[in-house]
Amino acid sequence: MTCERVLSFLLTTWEGGGSVGPAMTVARKLRQHGHRIRVMSDRCNEPEALAAGAEFVPWSRAPSRPDRSKDSDVFRDWEAETPPEQIGRVIDRIMAGPALAYAQDIIEELQRNPVDLVVSSEMLFGVMIGCEAIGQKHALLTANINLFPTPGVPPLGPGLLPAKSPEEEALHEEITRANRQLFERALPPVNAARAEFGLRPLANIEEQFASAERMLLGTSQAFDFAPEAIPPHIRYVGPQLDDPAWAPDWQSPWGEDDRRPLVLVSFSTSFQDHAAVLQRIADAAADLPVRLLVTLGATIAPSQLRAAANSRLVEAAPHNMVMPQASLVITHGGHGTVTRALMHRKPLIVVPHGRDQNDNAARVAARGAGLVLGAQSSAEEFAAAIQQVLSEPGFGAAARALGDRVAADAEHSPVVEELERIALRPSASRSLQAA
Structure with missing residues (x-):
């Protein structure tokens, strides 16, 4: 253990393919450092949580897939005809639409069994709202590059390279404005959930991130188009990539003398x-x-x-x-x-x-x-x-x-040390509760 105290952590995520593995890897690392770990996610993720050495609690009000089949997929983004429609489904069906349900679930679980720190997917606005409502310290962990606008980073969606000319900078600004406008569809359900707990309405959806102590990017800074000046609330902690518990052992079906690539x-x-x-x-x-x-x-x-x-x-x-x-x-x-x-x-x-x-x-x-x-x-x-x-x-x-x-x-990831520091120090998040 890298700190003297045994700390308690609750990691929250959702079954969205790549959203699960990094949370389970971090759960395993924290458990190996002697801390008490719970994972809250879709019911189908229980085997992975147990394999990581964590206790498991399923979502009850929020979406909770029983399996990974096509039929149980929540947002069915293959049916979307355009990228904005695809993103809209994620916002409506996971990020913001069920925000109240996620908030109620996390509050109920924390009242049952408090923790030093909640570590949540950055896509679950409801978890952030629930933590903010009861004064629970929380941090965000991404399973990918940062999905939200960051100065100096190309806007996500089209697969853009860093801007190298005024024309490219203008294009990036235009796409960033469009992305922000798209994410504003999250405001009504997020603000409705906030109102249920007496929290003030947000002017834009990015304000909700201010309730968290840190956003830890579960990617490599070397892989990303990282900005020259990284915002103070963001930390790169490297990829978190254990093999999933459901992946079977593998032995090559080809003979050892088969030298084809x-x-x-x-x-x-x-x-x-x-x-x-x-x-x-x-x-x-x-x-x-x-x-x-x-x-x-x-x-x-x-x-x-x-x-x-x-x-x-x-x-x-x-x-x-x-x-x-x-x-x-x-x-x-x-x-x-x-x-x-x-x-x-x-x-x-x-x-x-x-x-x-x-x-x-x-x-x-x-x-x-x-x-x-x-x-x-x-x-x-x-x-x-x-x-x-x-x-x-x-x-x-x-x-x-x-x-x-x-x-x-990945090898020198500071994720455990970062989370221990956040759990031990006084809250540094910017309060959003004042009307």
């Missing part, structure tokens, strides 16, 4: 209507001298795809066991898969499907560590990209250079 294809654990893309990738690799391992998750059955002779389809595989043997990772661009591949020094082909994936892809491409292809790319285009990344040594060299820095940020 291994290509790992790993898309979202949540459904993003990506079966057709996986099929085109499998078709692309069918005539190439590679071994193709495709992880499908719980939302796509192996029977939905045609596997070539050099392909194997599995529901899941532990990335930390597979990636050391891989030569290339093809992914949708989720933060966890991208940063894990880099930690293993593997080049990538990124095929974004929405969410934060364009922005993760931009960070890979900007460093020369891989290629970015559209989700509608043909099998021929995928085949050409696979051959290019495997044959041109620059991609591997760039992945190793960036991966060294990402891995160092």
Whole structure:
């Protein structure tokens, strides 16, 4: 233990694919340092919480998925026709719409069993409201790059690079204004929830973050387009990437003498209507001298795809066991898969499907560590990209250079020390309660 006291922590998150793993990794680290840990999340996350050594409490009023199937998906963003509609579903169905339910759940749990510090996903405004309402100290932990506007960082969504001209700066400002306007749809339900507890209304949604002591970014500063001056309430704590408890052990289905490069294809654990893309990738690799391992998750059955002779389809595989043997990772661009591949020094082909994936892809491409292809790319285009990344040594060299820095940020993560300091010190959050 890095501090003399045994502290108590309550980590809160939600089943959104990559949103769960970092919270469980931090729970394990805190437990290994001797602290008392509880996790509050969707009911299907109980096995991961127990595997991390934490107690588990499910959401009761707030959304709580019983499994990771397509049918239980809360916001069904694959049905959205535009990126703003996709983001709107997340705001309405997780971030802000159920804010009162999340606030009531967290207050009830803290009244039952108080803690020194609540550590919550930055996407759960209701948890912040509940903590603020009862004066509970809390911090925020992201599972990705910062989703909200930050000076000096390209606005999220289109996958932009840092601005290098006045014209690009003007474009970034225009997109930032549009993003802020989109997030303002969260204000009515957030302010309605705040009113239930006698808290003053917010003028803009970003004010809610002022109730938290810190926002800890669970990503690598080397991976991100980090600003020159990092805002004082933000800390980079590196990727938090244990293999999930549900990932089975893995043994290569190919013989030890098979020297063909291994290509790992790993898309979202949540459904993003990506079966057709996986099929085109499998078709692309069918005539190439590679071994193709495709992880499908719980939302796509192996029977939905045609596997070539050099392909194997599995529901899941532990990335930390597979990636050391891989030569290339093809992914949708989720933060966890991208940063894990880099930690293993593997080049990538990124095929974004929405969410934060364009922005993760931009960070890979900007460093020369891989290629970015559209989700509608043909099998021929995928085949050409696979051959290019495997044959041109620059991609591997760039992945190793960036991966060294990402891995160092993960290995030397200050997340435990940061959370201990926050739990022990007097509250520094800016009160929002005064009318």
